[in-house]
Amino acid sequence: MASSSSFCFLLVVVALAALFAIGSCGTTLTIEVGKDSTSTKLTLITNVAISEVSVKPKGATDFTDDLKESEPKTFTLDSKEPIEGPIAFRFLAKGGGYRVVDNAIPADFKAGSVYKTTEQV
16 A cells, blocks of 8 residues: 555656646747748748737848738738848747747748748747
C-alpha cells in the first residue's frame, strides 16, 4: 500500500507533466505572402489567429502601425514606397504577449510563398 506522501508526490509529478505538455503544445506560425501582393502592397496571411500585426521592412527604423485585418488572419500593408525584405514581423498572440520574428519574410520574397517561423502560437 502506498503511503500518502508517495501518493502526493506522484500526484504532483503527474500535474507537472500535464502542465508541461499543455504549455509546449502549439502551432508553428506560418506567414503566406498573398498572391495579390505587389511592390507597394503586402498582404500577409497567417495560419493562426493573432492580432495587432505590424512589420518592419528593410531600411525602416521602426515597425509600421498595425496592419489592417481585412479577413480573418489576413493583414495588409499599403505603401507609397516599394516594400523590401527582409521583413520583421511583430504580433500579439491571442494567449497574450507581443512577439517579434526577425527576418520572417526573406529579401527575395515572392507572392504566393509561405514562410515558416520558429514561433509556437
